[in-house]
Amino acid sequence: MSNLDQLYRSVIMDHYKKPRNKGQLEGSNVAIDMNNPTCGDRIHLTLQVDDNIVTDAKFEGEGCSISMSSASMMTQLIKGKTTEEALAFAQTFSEMMLGQEHDEDMDLGDIEALSGVAQFPARIKCATLAWKAMEKGINKEG
Structure with a gap:
């Protein structure tokens, strides 16, 4: 395993073991529930959009x-x-996941992991x- 792979793995595990922004956002104006029936992953995402x-x-x-860990990283990235x-x-994250050309100049922070x-x-x-939950919530809110 390369040093970069090891670094990426540690970033992912850090977000998994110590998730950022985990919990319920009281009084949020966007709330979305989604799941992945293939593997059982589920998320309840709350956003405050002003x-x-x-x-x-x-x-x-x-x-x-x-x-x-992706949820933890995403919530950190989009705040503000x-x-x-x-x-x-x-969009950039989706392109990266699909192995497509994407904006390499966009600073994705920990998401690169x-x-x-x-x-x-x-x-x-x-x-x-x-x-996908965030996109659905923002598009429904807007």
Whole structure:
């Protein structure tokens, strides 16, 4: 295993063992429940969106390390971003998961650690579950 693979694995496990933004966001104006019936991952995502800015984001759920760490990373990344920026991150993440050309200049932070998931098609739905919930919530809210 390369040093980069080892680093990515530790970032994923850190978010899984110590998730950021885990819990229920009281008084949120966006709430979405989604699940992946293939593997049983589920997420309840709550967002506070004010004037097209994601001012807060939290999640609850159960799932594999990829699913839950992706939710943790995503909530960290989108807080303070406009809804357009959050959706652009979701698009870039989706392209990365599908092995497609994507905006390499976009700073994805810890999310880069999930880039290897693209090599495992059965796990892509795990990694994208939280992102699909966020897109659905923002599009319904807007």
